[in-house]
Amino acid sequence: MKNPIYIAYYFKANPLQPAVEILIAELGYAGFESFVETEEGVTAYIQKDDWNRSILNDIQILNSDEFQITYTIEDIEQTNWNQEWEKNFSPIVVDGICAVRAPFHEKFNTKYEIIIEPKMSFGTGHHETTHMMIQHILKNDFTNKSVLDMGCGTGILAILAEKKGAKKVEAIDVDNWCYINSLENVERNNCKKITVQEGDASLLKNKNYDIIIANINRNILLNDLETYTKCLNKNGKLFLSGFYNSDISVIEAECNRYMLKLDENFEKNNWVALKFLN
Incomplete structure (x- = not known):
């Protein structure tokens, strides 16, 4: 290609x-x-x-x-x-237990380690939204859960979900380069339970998940939120990021329309990552 x-x-x-x-x-x-x-x-x-x-x-x-x-x-x-990016991409450690590094960095002695070659795709853990979504995944139980990573970028969140014990993970991105990069990173991390697809929310018809992760932007989230809720199993969890704290009210109001209740909010430099429960 x-x-x-x-x-x-x-x-x-x-x-x-x-x-x-x-x-x-x-x-x-x-x-x-x-x-x-x-x-x-x-x-x-x-x-x-x-x-x-x-x-x-x-x-x-x-x-x-x-x-x-x-x-x-x-x-x-x-x-x-x-x-x-090779010149500027430095490894990070989130909450002392999850390291994110490139293939050319030395191995970390952490509970979880993710090897990412981001190229042009979004998601190295450096941006506030990705960092906070990693924190959410680390804090929550993914054991035997079915997971959707919508707008997967590099595939970093899908990879961590599998490492946290998810039984099935679907990673979707509308961008062709992100799709290819996610495939590369899934293989690089020896993941066996992740399926990567290229497309948008139209791929979610008749799908169901225990956990949905969507780190995109406010407009896309608002547009696709109804689709997400139809896919979310009972007692499911929805993690949303890609927007500012000033957007919380409109995001929460739309979630409340679908009987989703805000459970936890992480904030970093005015960016936020929200956890909703149904």
Whole structure:
């Protein structure tokens, strides 16, 4: 398969925060796939096939008087991205028991270890939402549970779910590169109970799960929440992230419509990860 060509936007922001957080959220809605925070701002990546000249027209923060934001753009071959993330991707340990590292890092002596080669896919554990979803998985019982990882990115959460004892895990992402990358990472971690699929919530018809994990963004979550609830078994758990604490009220209100009750909330740098029970 031919590696996709990406366009990189190098943003410089002043003041740095919360400009970078807002910028990442708005760019994510616009179709940008991956982000690397820098000392001056953030670098955002989008596949050239998904790009158009008006891609930034709806990025409201660029028109805000509160921030000074400039940017340059560049076409980037996939191999260049690999060099970039290898240079910047450092291993992490979550709650002292789950290490996330790349293949070229030394092995960790932790209860759980996940080896990820993210390339252009979202999900290394560094971003607040992924980090908090890892915390949720570590804290909850996945033994013999059927699990859905919706918007799986690198497959990191699906991999941890299997390591936590899940009997069956389905990982789904609409992006072809995430689909391929998840397959690679599932094999890299010797996982046997994970099925990876390329697509959206339309794949969930007549499916049922004990646990659903969805780390995407607010708009997609709100759009697909009814589908998730139809798939969730009785006494099931729904973990949602990919949005800010200011979005909690609208997310919770939509969940309450389907008899889902907020049980626990993790928060980190204004990002949140919510646990709902039915």
